[in-house]
Amino acid sequence: MVGIVLISHSGPLAAEVAALAAQIGGENVPLAAAGGTEDGGLGTSPGLVEAAIEEVDRGDGVILIPDLGSSVLTARLFAGPDVVIADVPFVEGTIAAAVSAGSDMPLKDVLAAAEEARTFRKL
Amino acid sequence: MNAAFFASWIEEIIRTVHVERDRLTRLDAAVGDADHGANLDRGFAAVAPVLAAKQPDTTGALLKQVGDTLIRNVGGASGPLYGMAFREMGKVLGDTPDVSVAELCTALRAGLAGIQKLGAAVEGDKTLVDALIPAIRALEQAVRDGVKQQEAIAAAAAAALAGAEATIPMLARKGRASYLGPRSVGHEDPGAASTALIFAALNTVATR
Numbered sequence: 001m002v003g004i005v006l007i008s009h010s011g012p013l014a015a016e017v018a019a020l021a022a023q024i025g026g027e028n029v030p031l032a033a034a035g036g037t038e039d040g041g042l043g044t045s046p047g048l049v050e051a052a053i054e055e056v057d058r059g060d061g062v063i064l065i066p067d068l069g070s071s072v073l074t075a076r077l078f079a080g081p082d083v084v085i086a087d088v089p090f091v092e093g094t095i096a097a098a099v100s101a102g103s104d105m106p107l108k109d110v111l112a113a114a115e116e117a118r119t120f121r122k123l
Numbered sequence: 124m125n126a127a128f129f130a131s132w133i134e135e136i137i138r139t140v141h142v143e144r145d146r147l148t149r150l151d152a153a154v155g156d157a158d159h160g161a162n163l164d165r166g167f168a169a170v171a172p173v174l175a176a177k178q179p180d181t182t183g184a185l186l187k188q189v190g191d192t193l194i195r196n197v198g199g200a201s202g203p204l205y206g207m208a209f210r211e212m213g214k215v216l217g218d219t220p221d222v223s224v225a226e227l228c229t230a231l232r233a234g235l236a237g238i239q240k241l242g243a244a245v246e247g248d249k250t251l252v253d254a255l256i257p258a259i260r261a262l263e264q265a266v267r268d269g270v271k272q273q274e275a276i277a278a279a280a281a282a283a284l285a286g287a288e289a290t291i292p293m294l295a296r297k298g299r300a301s302y303l304g305p306r307s308v309g310h311e312d313p314g315a316a317s318t319a320l321i322f323a324a325l326n327t328v329a330t331r
Contacts, residue, residue, distance in 0.1 A: 043162070043198030069299045070200035073241045077194065077203055 002101040002110045003030040003056025005064050006094060007049055007071040011036030014067075017094050025098025030056035044074040053078060061107030063114065065094050084111055092117040124222040124272075126182045128328065130174065133189055135324035137167045140317070147317055153310040154300035158199055163317055166197035166205075182222060186213030200298060201314060203241055204251065208234035224275045225266045231259045242297060249293035249300060249307065251314030258283035258322050273329050280319075280326035287315035 008014035014035025032052035037043040061082045064075040067090045093114045100113035147160030170192045179185040186209045194206030212230040244250040261282035265275030295307035
């Protein structure tokens with residue numbers, strides 16, 4: 001199953017979006033929050049991101065979902081063939097990724113499903 | 124410029140960033156989230172004990188260690204950007220015992236490529252690239268003109284400072300400042316300002 005890592009400047013923000021996505025996408029989806037700095041401040045921590053990637057990696061690939069600014073740059077430090085960055089709205093993209101990962105889609109399909117979230121209109 | 128020269132440069136950066144921390148944070152308060160000075164100071168402060176514990180004997184190992192420490196400790200966008208730049212410079216310089224100005228130019232170009240790979244910023248986006256590119260160009264021009272090392276580095280430091288000041292009227296197109304749109308105009312980019320400091324530190328060490 002594809003793993004998902006949420007990278008936010010805020011620890012609580014990443015944790016809450018992960019909790020929401022787990023409830024909608026299913027508790028069995030490997031989902032980890034890497035928000036804030038290691039001392040609990042606002043910012044991004046490559047150490048936390050690296051640990052989160054290891055935590056959710058089941059061998060089927062990992063999707064990184066950053067919020068903005070330095071979280072995007074930090075995500076890029078880890079991007080590779082099996083670790084991809086989703087350029088998506090943080091909440092909507094995460095839900096879409098979690099739902100499709102939960103139905104055991106391969107990495108490229110989970111990424112495509114997450115990216116579709118860009119075009120969803122609320123009104 | 125040997126490994127000891129580069130170690131002195133890093134020490135001078137650590138000192139200057141600490142002194143200028145509040146000015147950098149004030150610049151970031153205008154266009155970002157007011158943490159650039161604090162973040163850089165935390166990152167470079169973490170470099171000091173790492174280098175003291177085990178002073179690397181090659182320029183490459185030294186710069187790689189500086190880069191890794193910055194990436195781990197800064198906590199903002201400047202961590203991956205500067206960290207990547209020092210790491211890429213370290214890769215190019217490796218165990219070169221005495222780095223010429225031309226070799227420094229090649230290393231800085233590699234550092235710039237690393238920064239652009241992560242951030243995709245080009246000149247005019249109001250980022251640190253607007254200080255870094257003019258500094259590299261000035262250094263390359265100095266190599267072509269055959270001027271002395273000290274003069275070449277002084278020219279690079281002056282170009283970085285002018286480049287940082289030239290970001291004041293720019294409209295930010297990258298990073299957090301880009302969310303401000305037209306409100307980003309009229310403020311110096313904090314990243315360009317810290318890049319100017321890094322070249323000023325190089326100049327200080329070169330004139331010793």
